[in-house]
Amino acid sequence: MNIKETNLSFGSMSRRSATKLIILHHAEASNCTVQDIHRWHKNNGWAGIGYHFLVRKDGSIYRGRPEWAVGAHASGSNSDSIGICFEGAYMTETMPAAQKAAGKELVAELKKKYGISKVQAHRDVCATSCPGTKFPFSDIAGAAGSAATTTPTPAKPTEKGDAWVSRLQAECNAQGFSYQTVDGLTGPNTLAGCPQLGRTSRGNITALLQERLNALGYNCGVVDGINGTKTQAAIKAYQRAHGLVADGIVGVKTWSNLLGLS
Ligand SMILES: [Zn+2]
Structure with missing residues (x-):
């Protein structure tokens, strides 16, 4: 599996002390690069792109936030999770086969690397529709992924947030x-x-x-x-x-x- 390294510059980030699960997202944008998301998230006042990886429609995988760092992708679950974003808007679009295969491979690799099996959709941990109703969750999450239809639970605010x-x-x-x-x-x-x-x-x-x-x-x-x-x-x-x-x-x-x- 080839992960394309990126040369993004980040603000200060803290080290993640545990890795217990993988959380899947869509970009809610039909076409976007890792640089685009990095810019959007910097505009939110964050250290930079909140996801650790971006899987593009052509099946290429880009590194986002360093893998060791606490992400900014799922309020209340950032401290022990890795966030993967998929280019696309999967409330309406259908995921290309190359992207699905790459996502599946990345998830499998990370599960093995960290000795974990838990994969969740963003909507499983926050009140959001992300990664979209047409996102092929079980194909990508593999065995032990959570059900794609879990009812969203309201998110708890972070200490920082209002x-x-x-x-x-x-x-x-x-x-x-x-x-x-x-x-x-x-x-x-x-x-x-x-x-x-x-x-x-x-x-x-x-x-x-x-x-x-x-x-x-x-x-x-x-x-x-x-x-x-x-x-x-x-x-x-x-x-x-x-x-x-x-x-x-x-x-x-x-x-x-x-x-x-x-
Ligand atoms: Zn999300």
Whole structure:
């Protein structure tokens, strides 16, 4: 098996003290290189690409984060796992045979190397659809891989992350607005996953907004998930206080401000 070494530069990383399982992901991008993912993850404020390997559609395997390092790919499970990402968007695409074969070989090799048998899908450990319903999990994971249909369990926030941000990320994933890592850390993926809330929005994301505004001293009243008169007044007051257009609509600029990104 040929692993293509890459010359990526990383921020500081810590050494993984145990290797108990392998976690499989898709890139949620039809075409991407290891350099692309490295750049995206650096933009999240991470040390660099969060996965240890990228398996491309043509069956080539690239090294990502050094194998000895703690990854950044599955919140709550990074300390004892190796993360493998597959180029592609496997909610809709069908995996090419070359990629499937390479992934299978890499997984088998790592199992042997570390004397482990446990392989899980990202969705088994976090509230996400990753690596997608069309990902050929059992073919790649081999024997002792977890069932591909395990119900996602809500992820626990990391010590570093913010619990409210984690719940917002999980809710945006659950509603299909994003497939992001639930880590409580804000970045472009979190912002991109937040839907615009109109003046009469309703639901769990509206409730999370109310909770945040209340905590920041902009009184929405009861957190009921209903964007009514009081919530509208609180949103506009927040927008005015932060130099935003006070239109009562929570779009990209207001979310960005609430997430501390601008
Ligand atoms: Zn994933």
